[in-house]
Amino acid sequence: MTYAIDGWFAIEEDGVRLLGTRCADCSTVCFPPRPDSCPNPRCSGSMGAFRLPRRGRVWSYTNACYPPPAPFVAAEPYEPVTLAAVELDEVGIVVLGQVKGLTVEQLAVGMELELTSGPLADGPLVWMWGRVA
Amino acid sequence: MSVVVLGTGMHPWGKWGRPFLEYGVAAAREALRDAGVAWTDVQYVVGADTIRNGYPGFVSGASYARALGWSGARVASCYAACASGAQALDLARTRILAGLCDVALVIGADAAPKGFFTPVGGDRPDDPDWLRFRLLGATNPAYFALYARRRMALHGSTPADFAAVKVKNALAGSLNPMARYRKPVTAEEVLASPMVADPLHLMDICATSDGAAAVVLASDSYARRHTTRFVRLAAISTITPVFPHTVLDLPDFATDSSVAVPAPERPFRAAIAHAAYEEAGLGPQDVSLAEVYDLSTALELDWMEDVGLCPPGEADKLLRAGETTLGGRIPVNPSGGLASFGEAVPAQAIAQLCELTAQLMGRSGARQVAGAQVGLAATQGLFGHGSALIATAHRAS
Numbered sequence: 001m002t003y004a005i006d007g008w009f010a011i012e013e014d015g016v017r018l019l020g021t022r023c024a025d026c027s028t029v030c031f032p033p034r035p036d037s038c039p040n041p042r043c044s045g046s047m048g049a050f051r052l053p054r055r056g057r058v059w060s061y062t063n064a065c066y067p068p069p070a071p072f073v074a075a076e077p078y079e080p081v082t083l084a085a086v087e088l089d090e091v092g093i094v095v096l097g098q099v100k101g102l103t104v105e106q107l108a109v110g111m112e113l114e115l116t117s118g119p120l121a122d123g124p125l126v127w128m129w130g131r132v133a
Numbered sequence: 134m135s136v137v138v139l140g141t142g143m144h145p146w147g148k149w150g151r152p153f154l155e156y157g158v159a160a161a162r163e164a165l166r167d168a169g170v171a172w173t174d175v176q177y178v179v180g181a182d183t184i185r186n187g188y189p190g191f192v193s194g195a196s197y198a199r200a201l202g203w204s205g206a207r208v209a210s211c212y213a214a215c216a217s218g219a220q221a222l223d224l225a226r227t228r229i230l231a232g233l234c235d236v237a238l239v240i241g242a243d244a245a246p247k248g249f250f251t252p253v254g255g256d257r258p259d260d261p262d263w264l265r266f267r268l269l270g271a272t273n274p275a276y277f278a279l280y281a282r283r284r285m286a287l288h289g290s291t292p293a294d295f296a297a298v299k300v301k302n303a304l305a306g307s308l309n310p311m312a313r314y315r316k317p318v319t320a321e322e323v324l325a326s327p328m329v330a331d332p333l334h335l336m337d338i339c340a341t342s343d344g345a346a347a348v349v350l351a352s353d354s355y356a357r358r359h360t361t362r363f364v365r366l367a368a369i370s371t372i373t374p375v376f377p378h379t380v381l382d383l384p385d386f387a388t389d390s391s392v393a394v395p396a397p398e399r400p401f402r403a404a405i406a407h408a409a410y411e412e413a414g415l416g417p418q419d420v421s422l423a424e425v426y427d428l429s430t431a432l433e434l435d436w437m438e439d440v441g442l443c444p445p446g447e448a449d450k451l452l453r454a455g456e457t458t459l460g461g462r463i464p465v466n467p468s469g470g471l472a473s474f475g476e477a478v479p480a481q482a483i484a485q486l487c488e489l490t491a492q493l494m495g496r497s498g499a500r501q502v503a504g505a506q507v508g509l510a511a512t513q514g515l516f517g518h519g520s521a522l523i524a525t526a527h528r529a530s
Contacts, residue, residue, distance in 0.1 A: 004268055005258075028377075028393040032261075032386055040394055041376055059381065060286070062278035062330045068270035071252065071263060081270045085279055085381050092391035094381050096279075098269055104331045109286035126268050 004124035008032050009117070015054055016117045016127060018095065022050035029091040052095075054115045055132065056088040061099070061107040075121040084129045086113050100128040136226045137356035138364045138524065139349040140168025141487040144242070146313040146344035146474040153186045156345035157193070157242030158200045160480075168349035169359060170236055175349070177207045177234045179225045181217035181241035181479035193479070197240045207234070214514030215426065216371060217241060218346070218482030219522055223369045225350045235355040241479035242345030262515075265384045273428070274338050276383040278330035281431035285332065288446040290434060294453070295337050296323035298430035301458050302466050306473020308459075308499040311484075313342050314473045323430075337430040342475030346483035348490070361528065364493045366486070367415070368523040370408030374401040383515045402439035405519035406511055410441075413523040415507060417441030420463065422492055422502045424485040424510040427470040437465060440511055440521070464502050467492065485510035486522060493526040 001011065008031075009018050020031035023038040025045025031052055038045045061084040067074035068081065082099035084107060099107070100118045116130040142163025144156040157180075165172055178201075180193030189196040194210035207228075213220040218241040225237035257263040265271040284290045300320055306312040318336065326335040356363050374382075375397040377389030382401070399407055410416050417440060425436035434448035442463055443451050451457055457465035466472070468488040471481070489508030491497045511521040 005264065023393070026393050029390045030387075039376060039389060060279040060283040062275050062282060062332075064270050064272065064275060064330060065328050068266060068272050068275075071256070071267040072270040074270070083269060083271060083275055083279070090392070092377075092379070093387050093389070094379075095387040096265075096269060096271060096381060096385075109283065120268070 002124045004120055004126045009127040011117050011125065016115045017054060018052040018115060018127060020050045020052045021047035023047055029093060031093055031095055052091060052093070053089045055112060056086040058107060058109050058111045058113060059085040059087045059094045060109060061085070061104060063104045073120055073122040082107070084113060086129050098126065098128045100130040102131065134230060134232070135353045136229045136366045137351050137353060138366055138486065138490045139170065139351040139356055139359065140164045140166070141490050142167055142347045143311045143484060143487055144345040145311050146342045146477060149343050151244065151343070153183050153190060153242045153244040153343070154196055154200050156244070156343060157197050157240045157347070160242065160345035160347040161197060161201060161238060161240045164238065164347040164349050170349055172201045173204050175204070175206055175236055175238045177225055177228055177237040179209045179211065179221040179237065179239045181221040181239070181483065182210055182212040183243045183479050184212060185246055186244055193240070213371065213518035213520070214516060215476070215478055215512050216482060216514035216518040216520035217479040219369060219512060219520030220371055220518070222348070222350070222366070222483065222486065222522065223371050226366055226369055229350060229352050235352045237350045238347065239350060239483060240345070240347040241483045243477035243479055244343045245341035245477060261386065262384050265386060271384065272330070273383060274330040274333060277338060277429035277432055278333045279381065280435060281333055281429060284431055284435060288449065290431065290449050292324060292332050293320060294434070294449045295333070295430040296320040297452055298427070298433050299323045299336055299472050301452070302427065302470040302472035305459055305467055305500055306469025309469045309473065312469045312473040313340070313475050333429055333431065339428050339471035340475030342477050344474065344477030344480045344484065346480045346487050348483060348486055362494070363527055364490045365525045365527050366522065367525045368409040368412035369520065370405055370412060371518065371520045372405060372408050373517045373519070375404065400439070401519060402436065402511070402513060403441070405513065405521045406440040406509065409509065409521035409523050413525070415523060419507045420509045421505040421507050422464045422467055422489070423508070424466055424468060424470070424488055426512040427466055427472055428476070430472065433465065433470065436511060440509060459500055459502070467497070467500050467502055482510065482512045482520060485512070486524065489524040493524055
């Protein structure tokens with residue numbers, strides 16, 4: 001099971017989780033993980049690992065009707081990749097990801113989605129948004 | 134003490150297949166001629182860099198100086214993505230305001246690749262700009278489309294509203310000899326053009342172009358020796374967002390969190406414009422015309438609200454009422470916008486200033502905004518380089 005990027009998400013028995021960081025001092029949560037410094041300019045706290053909530057609501061969505069350029073590896077034959085920016089419950093972060101199993105015709109702003117995973121066209125896995133199980 | 138735009142010059146936008154330096158030098162020579170200043174009188178030359186044209190583009194100030202002929206002038210090169218031109222103007226303006234320079238030349242030029250902008254070459258798995266392509270296939274138009282879809286959900290904008298922006302801008306572009314696209318279009322044509330990133334069609338999204346723009350900036354005292362009627366560069370804001378930045382921005386994977394620290398009073402794009410208004414001592418009600426960075430048609434509507442021309446959600450209404458069209462109350466993108474030019478990254482903000490200057494000097498011919506007194510231009514470079522500038526018309530007593 002090759003991950004397309006290490007340390008940003010984990011595929012576990014009970015589901016897929018995004019791996020972020022949280023500041024010990026001001027509780028700010030980050031994704032992608034920022035291990036070195038708190039992004040809050042008024043805080044110099046240290047960041048610890050934090051697992052983000054798995055569900056959220058669609059902030060917006062779109063698709064790529066033409067194959068995106070390298071370094072994206074497009075499937076052949078190409079099917080439009082669908083993207084959604086999802087606002088995660090509780091942590092107030094909007095996270096962008098590919099969408100699995102839904103096209104733009106089936107998506108709506110405000111719709112609830114859940115984190116899953118899927119392969120890039122050349123095999124390695126990335127986090128993806130999908131229907132709530 | 135203030136800074137004056139003494140001369141402007143542009144090379145027409147298009148796809149000419151020439152080296153970027155050639156366009157930049159042409160624009161520079163035109164600006165010098167317009168200003169009545171010799172290259173050897175320029176004390177400070179600033180180049181806005183291009184990152185897709187090899188090493189000379191990374192040191193563009195020196196490259197232009199070499200092309201014009203080494204004169205020993207002070208020199209700077211800078212890059213700030215789509216805000217590079219504004220950054221270059223800011224460098225020159227600041228030096229003049231500091232009293233260290235009387236005459237400066239600012240140049241930006243690009244020779245753009247075909248199609249989508251791709252990451253700077255090589256495998257760069259630590260570069261978020263590389264990763265958003267590798268992991269998501271998230272092109273620039275994908276981000277524009279996210280904003281467009283959100284606008285539809287929040288404000289009821291429709292693809293027909295977006296198409297109306299292109300129709301307006303294409304009409305203005307058809308009257309602009311510097312524009313690349315000079316044919317009026319209909320809403321039907323826009324909506325029939327291929328879908329690129331739902332809901333944006335091909336004609337909703339700006340192209341990438343070759344182009345160049347240059348300006349001669351001067352101190353007030355130097356300018357008064359040359360002319361009694363001029364345009365003041367009253368403000369330039371180049372600012373970062375304030376934490377937390379809660380709007381998903383190009384080319385990020387995620388926003389800051391809004392939970393621990395409350396979001397700032399103004400979102401980033403609005404703050405960019407506000408910083409310029411504040412420096413100039415003006416407000417949106419004073420603006421005669423605005424050039425805003427219409428990377429997509431839908432984004433022009435967002436910008437109108439962000440720069441304060443109308444409350445959030447009302448830009449479509451203003452557009453439909455003809456208020457932002459040439460001849461309307463507050464023309465937006467009277468140049469024809471990116472819709473008619475395409476984007477030549479380092480040249481674009483300088484081109485915006487060229488447009489404001491022509492308008493404020495009454496030199497815009499068929500595109501003239503009657504009685505133009507104050508112009509605003511806004512751009513946004515990715516990774517946090519926002520910029521806006523304000524120019525005002527003056528007649529010395």
